[in-house]
Amino acid sequence: MPLKHPLSAINVVKEFNWQIEHNCPQCGAPVILDETDRLLTCPYCRTRLYLATTGYFQYHLPLPEATSREVIYIPYWRLKGLFLSVQDREISSRFVDTSLLALTSGVFPLSLGLKPQVLKLKFVLPEIRGQFIAPYLPVPEVINSFQRRAASSFHQAFIGEVVSLIYSPVYIENDNLYDALLRRPVAPWKREDMDLPVSSPGQWGLQFIPTLCPRCGWDLEGEKTSLVLLCRNCNSAWNCPTTAFEPLSFTVMEPGANGPLYYLPFWRLKVAIGGIKLTSYADLIRLGNLPRAITDACEEKAFYFWSPAFKVNPTLFLRWARQMTVFQPEGRVNETLPQEFYPVTLPAQEALETVKITMASIIADKRVISPLLPKIQTRLEESHLVYHPFTIGHHELIHTYIGMGIDKKALTYGIGL
Ligand SMILES: [Zn+2]
Numbered sequence: 125m126p127l128k129h130p131l132s133a134i135n136v137v138k139e140f141n142w143q144i145e146h147n148c149p150q151c152g153a154p155v156i157l158d159e160t161d162r163l164l165t166c167p168y169c170r171t172r173l174y175l176a177t178t179g180y181f182q183y184h185l186p187l188p189e190a191t192s193r194e195v196i197y198i199p200y201w202r203l204k205g206l207f208l209s210v211q212d213r214e215i216s217s218r219f220v221d222t223s224l225l226a227l228t229s230g231v232f233p234l235s236l237g238l239k240p241q242v243l244k245l246k247f248v249l250p251e252i253r254g255q256f257i258a259p260y261l262p263v264p265e266v267i268n269s270f271q272r273r274a275a276s277s278f279h280q281a282f283i284g285e286v287v288s289l290i291y292s293p294v295y296i297e298n299d300n301l302y303d304a305l306l307r308r309p310v311a312p313w314k315r316e317d318m319d320l321p322v323s324s325p326g327q328w329g330l331q332f333i334p335t336l337c338p339r340c341g342w343d344l345e346g347e348k349t350s351l352v353l354l355c356r357n358c359n360s361a362w363n364c365p366t367t368a369f370e371p372l373s374f375t376v377m378e379p380g381a382n383g384p385l386y387y388l389p390f391w392r393l394k395v396a397i398g399g400i401k402l403t404s405y406a407d408l409i410r411l412g413n414l415p416r417a418i419t420d421a422c423e424e425k426a427f428y429f430w431s432p433a434f435k436v437n438p439t440l441f442l443r444w445a446r447q448m449t450v451f452q453p454e455g456r457v458n459e460t461l462p463q464e465f466y467p468v469t470l471p472a473q474e475a476l477e478t479v480k481i482t483m484a485s486i487i488a489d490k491r492v493i494s495p496l497l498p499k500i501q502t503r504l505e506e507s508h509l510v511y512h513p514f515t516i517g518h519h520e521l522i523h524t525y526i527g528m529g530i531d532k533k534a535l536t537y538g539i540g541l
């Protein structure tokens with residue numbers, strides 16, 4: 125059952141997602157998914173299934189009609205997300221929404237252009253005929269190509285909203301390579317030129333998992349883009365890092381305030397840092413030159429990085445990550461799921477990517493921290509989900525402890541992250 129969303133009264137700016145057409149595994153009816161959807165809800169038979177994979181989601185652009193030709197599928201990386209870069213004196217952000225050829229060949233077009241916006245994608249399944257060319261350029265290398273373009277940058281991070289593989293069909297005829305969608309020749313090309321390694325379609329572990337609580341069998345709750353599903357019966361939270369639900373440790377911060385409340389999810393990350401001393405709150409005060417007294421308690425107090433567990437525009441994302449990390453919020457917590465809350469749409473592993481950026485944003489003098497960043501290593505020791513209480517104001521939600529507000533409008537659109 126969809127959750128009632130208390131923010132639904134305000135204007136929703138729809139971000140542009142590429143769409144996928146798939147037949148309901150239960151009744152066979154066609155279902156349209158957005159590329160960020162993790163839940164398939166069939167409008168005909170009401171089946172709800174969670175989409176899971178052991179790797180990247182893989183799609184293909186479908187042929188306009190059946191053909192007896194031998195079709196070859198060319199791999200492209202689909203990247204959508206935020207590229208952050210620490211420069212000499214500032215942190216810059218750029219929204220990336222693109223497709224890039226996953227091969228080094230000079231023959232194929234470098235991007236898919238507008239095709240995925242015009243055509244509906246389909247999952248790559250084992251029964252699809254054709255040769256699927258294995259991607260040659262791995263994702264980190266493609267992301268590196270953005271980094272090379274970010275001149276004088278000390279550190280960069282890509283926070284992926286979508287990282288998937290999309291195959292586009294071609295065929296060879298009369299010693300020419302044809303785009304199978306446009307049925308136009310692309311370049312002179314002989315069959316013997318096609319010596320690229322082939323991968324088998326459908327070997328990426330797509331699974332449709334019934335959204336039932338693994339502990340008690342109750343229906344799990346979640347919005348269609350939720351990465352974390354909740355069980356109100358046994359009060360548990362679940363995520364799906366590969367192809368099975370796993371319990372997720374979470375707490376809910378008690379509000380310490382009256383009135384209608386809304387909860388936003390944040391990741392609390394315990395990160396082992398190498399190359400710089402940052403294990404206690406006192407270390408952070410010294411590093412950031414923060415206006416706080418260093419007490420013995422600060423020296424003892426374990427230090428956590430914080431990050432929003434939801435996608436929000438880059439400026440707000442960095443502001444909240446920085447403020448929460450500086451504030452190190454703590455208070456009474458419980459483990460009872462709140463009534464009104466925002467879905468988790470950013471995985472902890474992506475949040476970890478922002479840790480060095482958060483560090484750089486806390487330290488006012490970028491000339492000191494920036495050159496150190498390449499030498500700093502980070503390793504996630506523990507992630508914990510915390511729902512933070514906000515009072516609902518006219519235009520914004522206000523954190524009941526920190527007093528900082530977040531514009532409601534910023535929450536209803538996910539552009540930027
Ligand atoms: Zn169905």
Ligand SMILES: [Zn+2]
Binds near residue numbers: 337339340342355
């Ligand atoms: Zn349960």
